[in-house]
Amino acid sequence: MAEKHTSPRVFFPRTVSEALDLANDQPDFVFWAGGTHLAGDSKSRDMIDLPRTVIALGFVEELVRASRSEHGLELGSMITLDRLTSIGRSALPTGLSEALSGIGTRPLRCRATLGGHLGRKGIVGDLAPLLQILDSRIETRYLRERRGRRKPTAATRKIPVSLLASDEGLRKGELITRISIPNEPWNFGAVKKIFPESKPGRVLIFSALARLDKGMLSEWRMALSDGLGHILRDREMEVGMAGKPLPLSKKDLDGMVEAIRLLTEPWSDREYERKAAMGLARGFMIRAGS
Ligand SMILES: Cc1cc2nc3c(=O)[nH]c(=O)nc-3n(C[C@H](O)[C@H](O)[C@H](O)COP(=O)(O)OP(=O)(O)OC[C@H]3O[C@@H](n4cnc5c(N)ncnc54)[C@H](O)[C@@H]3O)c2cc1C
Structure with missing residues (x-):
């Protein structure tokens, strides 16, 4: 019997709250950042099986912001690896420029995002070991049920990179919003x-x-x-x-x-x-x- 394929429905939220609400409403969804992992291997044409709903993060402005403070570097999860490279070796934490340049080709780095790089299940990308020893933290937002409230409310969590692959790592519906890299003593x-x-x-x-x-x-x-x-x-x-x-x-x-x-x-x-x-x-x- 022929299998019936249906295209996923794609949503384009404009804010983090909209993205979280959509994720909460859909039983079967995936966050789509640069899509380089989700689109799969172009040689074998093996696209990862997409669920019924795709929540594309490309229009969430808050996620593409980068800033530097007295505490360190704050990077939105939708910043591409290429944009990060363009900050320049001397302004980036020690080793980051080197780690970025080893990831795929420039066209890939122009699409692949920091959040997508860290959000892949069961895969430790090139950046995670360095981000771990730089004491980076991953800020996530998610919705949680509160007693006495009809609707779930938004909550924030900061996960050390070392816990990303553990049971305390990313949960279903949790959105990586920022990566914080503290100022460093390394030379x-x-x-x-x-x-x-x-x-x-x-x-x-x-x-x-x-x-x-x-x-x-x-x-x-x-x-x-x-x-x-x-x-x-x-x-x-x-x-x-x-x-x-x-x-x-x-x-x-x-x-x-x-x-x-x-x-x-x-x-x-x-x-x-x-x-x-x-x-x-x-x-x-x-x-x-x-
Ligand atoms: C040709 C090729 C070469 C590559 N070479 C290397 C390499 O040398 N080294 C290396 O480390 N990697 C390599 N990669 C992997 C690449 O780093 C990842 O595909 C990329 O970083 C994923 O980013 P993305 O924005 O495209 O994520 P997507 O494909 O959009 O998403 C990846 C996963 O993260 C989830 N996700 C995305 N954003 C968020 C978010 N904000 N919050 C929660 N979950 C999220 C998605 O749901 C999905 O499960 C290569 C990939 C390709 C295709």
């Missing part, structure tokens, strides 16, 4: 993306930040991702190395490499990525000390 950083040879579809994303101060490693952070599951990070190792004089001693470098070996144990079937992560961290520290 040295690196974001590297490695594709293991002859292993199609695999990737290692290495993100590291450091504060170098009068020949010392005052503070540092590192996050590793395979683009799929959770981001790997070892706070104990980061704290343990803070305050060490630069260049790091062989003992300190070997200790760090051993800690990364333990950290990457969940990747027991990804020996290439584990070795690459150890090499990248060692190289990062050697450059920091030179």
Whole structure:
């Protein structure tokens, strides 16, 4: 029997409240930002199955605003990756320009948005590990039922990037509105993306930040991702190395490499990525000390 395909109904809200009301009214909907993920892979023409209703966010003005305050950078979720790049390397948080330039091609970055990049279920994009170590927070808005009220009321939540992939992450109907990146103490950083040879579809994303101060490693952070599951990070190792004089001693470098070996144990079937992560961290520290 032939399957019956019906096109989804598309709504174009003008405000966040309208978008939330629409989401609340529709049992089966999706938020559409740049559509690069939802439209799927153009080579295989596999468009992701769209639900009955599409809520397109392109006309919600509030979501395309960017501002800088004494606390840091506030970025609306509908800002495209290209617009973010155009802010300029020196005005962006350490490492962000590098991370952005590794994502697809310019035409893709002109459409893909920050909110869409972070809103994909079960996927850790290139930016999430860096945003996590930059202590970024994701502001969301959603509707919640209140006792004594006939209609649900709007509420706001701030989610650390580390919780995005957890049960406390994005819930159905929750709209990412802003990404807040606090002012940073970092003056040295690196974001590297490695594709293991002859292993199609695999990737290692290495993100590291450091504060170098009068020949010392005052503070540092590192996050590793395979683009799929959770981001790997070892706070104990980061704290343990803070305050060490630069260049790091062989003992300190070997200790760090051993800690990364333990950290990457969940990747027991990804020996290439584990070795690459150890090499990248060692190289990062050697450059920091030179
Ligand atoms: C050819 C190609 C190459 C790519 N290369 C890379 C790469 O190198 N590295 C990488 O990390 N990624 C890569 N990507 C993925 C790309 O980063 C994402 O497709 C893009 O960032 C998604 O943004 P979007 O605005 O198009 O989202 P959409 O496709 O519109 O949405 C993505 C998901 O997020 C949800 N969503 C969107 N906005 C919101 C919001 N405000 N609140 C809540 N949920 C929301 C949507 O409902 C959907 O589930 C690539 C994609 C393509 C097509």
